[in-house]
Amino acid sequence: MKNAQKLVAPLLEAAQSAGATRGFVAPARWAARASEEIVAVDNTHKQAQSVISVPSRLLMGPGPANAHPRVLNAQALPLLGHMHPPFLHIMDEMSEGLRYALQTKSKYTLMISGTGHAGMEAAIANLVEPGDKVLVGNAGIWGERVGILSRRYNADxxxxxxPTGETFSYADLKKAVETHKPKVLFLCQGESxxxxxxxxxxxxxxCRANGTLLLVDTVCSLGGVPLFADAWGVDCIYSGSQKCLSGPPGAxxxxxxxxxxEKLAKRKTPPATYNLDLNLIGxxxxxxxxxxxxxxGPVSTFYAMREALQIVAEEGLEPMWARHQEMHHRLWDGLRSLGLKPFVEKEEHRLxxxxxxxxxxxxxxxxxxxxxxDEYSLEIAGGLGPTAGKVWRIGIMGFNAKPQNVDLVIDAFRAGLKQQGKL
Amino acid sequence: MKNAQKLVAPLLEAAQSAGATRGFVAPARWAARASEEIVAVDNTHKQAQSVISVPSRLLMGPGPANAHPRVLNAQALPLLGHMHPPFLHIMDEMSEGLRYALQTKSKYTLMISGTGHAGMEAAIANLVEPGDKVLVGNAGIWGERVGILSRRYNADxxxxxxPTGETFSYADLKKAVETHKPKVLFLCQGESxxxxxxxxxxxxxxCRANGTLLLVDTVCSLGGVPLFADAWGVDCIYSGSQKCLSGPPGAxxxxxxxxxxEKLAKRKTPPATYNLDLNLIGxxxxxxxxxxxxxxGPVSTFYAMREALQIVAEEGLEPMWARHQEMHHRLWDGLRSLGLKPFVEKEEHRLxxxxxxxxxxxxxxxxxxxxxxDEYSLEIAGGLGPTAGKVWRIGIMGFNAKPQNVDLVIDAFRAGLKQQGKL
Structure with a gap:
């Protein structure tokens, strides 16, 4: 190796002459080909001691929302082995917590070791075989992304x-499902x-009447609005940890x-992804x-999500939904008083x-x-995809969905509009 | 929906008669089809309040090792948005920390948002196009897994x-590379x-002489033994966070x-995985x-890994390698005194x-x-794959690689052998 020959190993020589205690000592086998294996350590990219800089911010955009402090702190607990019984017990607690949060009796709940996107990919990779017809309800960027992702898995x-800012009517969906008879129908409950x-x-x-599996994205809606997986006949759901569930991203x-x-069991080919193969993860x-x-498994993140789901059970779904709804009304009472209007025209489409x-x-x-x-250390977000430049986006999610935060958002809008002479 | 009709909505009725303040109030649009949308919440899977149970354990198996307390605690810091400049700065610090740890000047370092397996899949999915020949050095379960995974991506x-417990000689590799002229050669530096x-x-x-890219798994070796990505001409590396780097699993x-x-840029097809597409993640x-x-990005886990890489820079690679080597010798001095022998016969193959x-x-x-x-709250592991039932496995990794831990392992072996009357 040309580079290595030029660098030759001062490290090795220094260590050999210094004897055994400090400094790295290359084993004899390496000395024989030291010019190839041991070169001098390059300190160009060695960083000086510095403190991690994490300013405190109130995250009232589309997510992540601020996690519950109890959830964050669970991550400081010592690691367990990923196959240790106490860790498996924590996984069981999460499966059970998900059953409650999703309102299902299904045995088949778990946390994907990754962010919401990994959940999306796990759903498509496992439900879809090459050539399967997938009907994608594209009401914004999540539907669009599921389309892109599904094509990579060779779905039809x-x-x-x-229209942007609207949703699909039952009649729209009925017509499309009956026309295309897809293997999978994708809908996004909350299109952020x-x-x-x-x-x-x-x-x-x-879907049941047409041999179609119903796949629903609940990334920004789970815990914030009603969802009844079993009663509504949903077949596959993925969600996010860092929205209404008040966890960190990563599960x-x-x-x-x-x-x-049943569809998974009958596959003729394994999913292209090994990492997200539900036969193995399950x-x-x-x-x-x-x-x-x-x-x-991401041990610390799973500790966090165990706590997050426990907190959901402690509060209870109905009070949690009610709290989100109340804060949504409080937000709009304030915004309307400033002359601001919802982008989503019809109340029945509004998240x-x-x-x-x-x-x-x-x-x-x-x-x-x-x-x-700058003034409030407060995150308000702009639009995304079809709404870029047209809207602001305000999250009312999880731990953050409380009066003082909503009121601060309204104050920030008031001050921001005044600054531009618009109030 | 039959189920839903049976359940009908006491929730909805209760809320409607109670008025607006507490209890979930279904919007008018739901009332119209309440029997479909709002059903009673089922509390079967609602868990009672309970405290997360995480016993304190010393993890001296093949990993995860115990994370550094400073690393764990970084996860308790408040979340930032995944696109906020201070968070992007933390990502930059990690890229730079990786350059030092991997000894490369390459611009192309990052943390995959997932565990080591996600890193493995990212490597294969991006380096390999369908039909590409991949030469896999299978010296244990990691090589075997890369083989399985590569086939899913339609590699040849x-x-x-x-032989189990040995490694490939340069001559073995030369012959195989020159015979097969693969697009990618996979080797596992530390086969755990x-x-x-x-x-x-x-x-x-x-590899350079044969138009082959060199892909190396360093999951359990990075930070514990020398690695010089540039000087050794390595083309792609993935690793783990929870081994010698003393972080939590998840990055x-x-x-x-x-x-x-260049190979990535010249692909004719995008990788099958959207989630691990380096064109997008990069x-x-x-x-x-x-x-x-x-x-x-998994914000908390990235805080942790920023700290973990900072700690690597603070200690320095040479002292870190020396520490691991010293603890390895200390372990074997103790084990030999108990009459125990290494499974890997030849010193030059030993990790x-x-x-x-x-x-x-x-x-x-x-x-x-x-x-x-039971007696020491200490993890010692058995074998895996080809070594199942034949060996114990002891990790000397990261924060755990220190005398008191190594000595405890030796004590535990002494006591365990005595218990069976073998000492």
Whole structure:
């Protein structure tokens, strides 16, 4: 190796002459080919001692929201082995906590070791075989992304679209499902790019009647709005940890119905991804009453999510939904008093967890965002995808969904608009 | 939906009669089809208040090792947004910390948002196009797994094997590379299932001469033994956070050389995985001097890894390697005094970070493991894959590689063998 020959090993020589105690001592086998193996350590990229800088911010955008302090602190607990019984017990507690949060009796709940995107990919990779028809309800960037992702797994993707800021009616969905008879229908319950809430009323039944599996993205809605996985006939759900569940990003709540599991069992080919193969991950989570090593679960993140789900159970779903709804109304009472209007015209399409606010004519939206961050250390977000430049987005999610935070958001809008002479 | 009709909504009725303040109030649009959408919350899986149970354990198996307390505590810091400049700065600090730890000047370092397995899959998914020949050095379960994983990505896999407890000689590798002219050669530097250390001497040059990219697994070796990514001509590396780097599992150190990046740029098809597509992830990490949203990085885990890499820089690579080596010798001085012998016969094949110890004739290995856990709250591991039932495995890794821990392991072996009347 040319580079190595030039560098030759002062490290090795120094260590050999110094004797055994300090300094790295290359074993004899390396000395024989030292010019190839041991070169001098390059300190160019060695960083000086410095303290991690994490300013305190109130995250009222589309997520992450601030995690519950009890959840964050659980991550400071000492690590356990990923196959130790006390850790497996914590995994069981999460499976059970998910059953409650998702309102299912299904045995098949778990946390994907990754963020919401990993959950999305796990769903598609496992439910879809090459050539399967997937009907994607594209109401914003999440539907769009599921379309892109599904094509990579060689799905036959059919997309339906609705106007930005609206959702699919039952009639839209009925027509599309009956026309295409897809293997999988994808819908996003809370489309955070537009601030819309897709109703699932009757959709599960429709899917069952047409041999279709119903896959639902609940990343920014789970815990904030009602969801009844079993009663609504949903077959697969993925979600996010860092939204209404008040956890850190890095684990994706996941659920499969019995019907979805039948499809998985009948696959002719394994999923292209090994890392997200539910046959293997499910075995780690005890879906088949044993435990096999597949990967090392993110221990600290799982501690956090165990706490997050425990907190959901402690508060209870109904009070949690009510709290999110109340804060959504409180937000809009305030915003309306400033003359601001919802981007989503019709109340029946409006999502309460991620709120989209029309940027009024002549207002510099980015300046309001910057002002909130500079003056209040408060995150207000702009639009994304189809709403970029048209809206602000305010999250009412989890631990952050409380009066003092909502009021601060309203104050920040008031001050931001005043600064531009718009109030 | 039949289920839903039976359940009808006491929740909805209660809320409606109670008025607006507490209790979830279904919007008017739901009332119209309440029997479909709002059903009673089922509390079967609602867990009673309970405290998370995390016993304190010394993890001296093949990993995870105990994380550094400073690293664990960084996870309790408040969340930042995944696109906030202070968070992007923390990502930059990690990229730089990886350059030092991996000894590279490459711009292309980052943390994969997942465990070591996600790193393995990212490497294969991005380096390999369908039909590409991949030469896999299978010296234990990691090589085997890379073979399985590569086949899922439609690689043309050629496996070479070596006897369990040995490694590939340069001559073996030269012959195989020159015969097969693979697009990618995979080697595992530290094969934790057998306790062997694969020398990379001359392999980078060999690969360059044959148009082959060199992919190296350093999951259990990075930080414990020398590695010089640039000088040794390595093209792609993935590693683990929870071994010698003393972090929690959930982030995989990752590196690409310029040559590997050229291959990525020339792909005719995108990788099958969207979630691990380096063209997208690299953009989030600033590889092309901008920052695009791809997924939400695991914020807390990244805080942890920023600290872990800072601690590596503070200690310095040479002292770190020396410490691991010293503790390895200390371990074997103790084990030999108990009559125990290394599973890996030849010193030149032996890994210092994961040590495999032959189970002597007539000793119940599992009883020794159980005794250590019961009496010392100490993890000693058994074998895995080709070494199952034949060895114990002891990790000398990161924060755990210190005299008091090594001495406790020796004490535990002494007591465990005495318990069986073998000492």
């Amino acid at each position: 993707v059919v997309e339906i679209k609705c 790019s537009t601030g819309t809430h897709q109703s699932l009323a009757g959709v599960g039944e429709l 994706a709540p996941f659920f499969m119905s019995e019907r979805a599991m 075995d780690y989570w005890g879906w088949w009453n044993k435990r096999s090593y597949h990967h090392t 309460i967890t991620v709120n989209t606010i029309k940027v009024p004519e002549g207002v510099d939206w980015a300046k309001v965002v910057k002002h909130a961050m | 896999v050629v496996e070479i094997k070596c 299932s057998t306790g062997t250390h694969q020398s990379l001497a001359g392999v980078g040059e060999l 995989a150190p990752f590196f690409m050389s310029e040559r590997a990046m 953009d989030y990490w600033g590889w092309w001097n901008k920052r695009s949203y791809h997924h939400t 210092i970070t994961v040590n495999t110890i032959k189970v002597p004739e007539g000793v119940d290995w599992a009883k020794v493991v159980k005794h250590a856990m």
